[in-house]
Amino acid sequence: MDEMYLMNSLWTMVSAILVIFMIAGFILLEAGSTRMKNAGHIAGKTIFTFGLASIVFWAIGYAFIFGDNANFFVGMSDFFYNGALAEDGGLADTVFFLFQLAFAGISITIALGGFAERAKFSAYVVFTILFGILVYPVIAHWIWGGGWLAEHGKQDFAGSTVVHLTGAMAALAATILLKPRIGKYNKDGSANNIAGHNQVYTALAVLILWVGWFGFNAGSTVSVDGAFFGFVALNTNLAAGAGAVAATFISWLVLGKPDVPTLLNGALAGLVAITASCAFVEPWAAVVIGFIAGVLVFYSARFFEKRKIDDPIFALSVHGTAGVWGTLSTGFFATEELATVGQAGFFYGGGLHQLGVQALGVVTSGLYAFIISFVILFVMKKLVGIRVSEEEEIMGLDISEHGSYGYPEQMSANSTSKISS
Numbered sequence: 001m002d003e004m005y006l007m008n009s010l011w012t013m014v015s016a017i018l019v020i021f022m023i024a025g026f027i028l029l030e031a032g033s034t035r036m037k038n039a040g041h042i043a044g045k046t047i048f049t050f051g052l053a054s055i056v057f058w059a060i061g062y063a064f065i066f067g068d069n070a071n072f073f074v075g076m077s078d079f080f081y082n083g084a085l086a087e088d089g090g091l092a093d094t095v096f097f098l099f100q101l102a103f104a105g106i107s108i109t110i111a112l113g114g115f116a117e118r119a120k121f122s123a124y125v126v127f128t129i130l131f132g133i134l135v136y137p138v139i140a141h142w143i144w145g146g147g148w149l150a151e152h153g154k155q156d157f158a159g160s161t162v163v164h165l166t167g168a169m170a171a172l173a174a175t176i177l178l179k180p181r182i183g184k185y186n187k188d189g190s191a192n193n194i195a196g197h198n199q200v201y202t203a204l205a206v207l208i209l210w211v212g213w214f215g216f217n218a219g220s221t222v223s224v225d226g227a228f229f230g231f232v233a234l235n236t237n238l239a240a241g242a243g244a245v246a247a248t249f250i251s252w253l254v255l256g257k258p259d260v261p262t263l264l265n266g267a268l269a270g271l272v273a274i275t276a277s278c279a280f281v282e283p284w285a286a287v288v289i290g291f292i293a294g295v296l297v298f299y300s301a302r303f304f305e306k307r308k309i310d311d312p313i314f315a316l317s318v319h320g321t322a323g324v325w326g327t328l329s330t331g332f333f334a335t336e337e338l339a340t341v342g343q344a345g346f347f348y349g350g351g352l353h354q355l356g357v358q359a360l361g362v363v364t365s366g367l368y369a370f371i372i373s374f375v376i377l378f379v380m381k382k383l384v385g386i387r388v389s390e391e392e393e394i395m396g397l398d399i400s401e402h403g404s405y406g407y408p409e410q411m412s413a414n415s416t417s418k419i420s421s
């Protein structure tokens with residue numbers, strides 16, 4: 001084994017660990033953005049579903065994305081991946097497998113954010129399996145596995161479409177079919193703010209995710225050659241910073257005060273948006289992409305709320321709207337020198353071709369993820385139900401689904417005081 005092979009494998013392995021550690025960020029983000037009575041449930045189901053998604057990816061998902069003898073939808077080899085220590089493009093296959101597994105786990109975690117505070121634990125189990133077989137691998141194969149969108153030159157370096165938009169469209173299907181949480185909307189259609197129980201959790205979550213994104217984006221180079229990962233990391237950080245700044249100022253301008261949840265979502269939106277373009281654009285463009293994402297996430301959240309789509313962790317805006325913008329952005333800003341996939345963007349003499357390819361990828365991938373997820377959840381809803389009862393939702397999913405509280409001292413004290421009163 002030569003030195004480059006070992007260094008590539010080491011860098012990609014470290015990146016895989018960073019991406020997997022993003023699960024910790026999602027636990028804190030979702031728990032902090034929701035109520036105390038559901039915190040233990042959220043933390044536990046996130047660990048469980050990542051574990052389940054890992055098994056599904058090992059058995060079927062990896063083969064569907066990267067297997068040989070492919071049809072239009074999926075590859076058809078390497079089921080139940082055997083961990084062969086073969087070299088593939090200067091990188092250990094096992095490391096590449098784990099890196100791709102981490103991405104699949106993040107996508108389902110995003111999707112399940114649309115279930116928050118009202119779905120049965122059994123719904124998470126079934127949907128995780130079917131999403132990992134029927135939804136994520138198909139889109140990943142189309143774009144990363146040599147499928148038809150790859151043949152068209154679709155640019156999605158680290159997954160604004162493959163990971164984020166796919167997860168967000170599944171979350172949209174879930175929010176529509178589950179319907180809003182109890183108390184979210186009044187009879188006149190106005191929305192109530194159901195505040196999360198720990199804003200410090202959500203801020204810490206954003207920091208963990210921000211750091212993890214260096215594995216997500218810079219790690220997608222899967223190579224140390226020329227230290228290009230440093231350039232990708234630079235663009236990633238600039239976009240995140242611009243997203244946070246833009247969201248802060250737009251909320252300050254519209255609401256009169258800088259809104260903390262909005263600025264946190266702005267940072268994440270900048271990260272999601274730059275995920276597609278981080279290797280294809282110059283640093284100044286990364287700032288523009290992140291800034292626009294920060295503005296978009298603010299208005300997107302208001303748009304969905306007005307349409308009675310209850311999205312407790314803003315998955316649709318952060319991962320969906322920003323994912324769409326990030327995917328389209330390469331059609332504007334990809335440079336001729338950096339566009340190792342596809343062509344240069346509109347502002348670099350490429351005309352509308354690449355923008356058209358990017359739009360095609362957004363529409364087809366988004367519709368596929370939404371339709372298949374909607375069908376899966378609709379059938380589940382009719383056959384076994386996907387939402388807990390009204391009584392269970394009011395009790396909280398910690399106690400109703402698991403028989404224990406994430407905060408036993410506080411919740412038990414609250415229950416005792418209510419009984420005594």
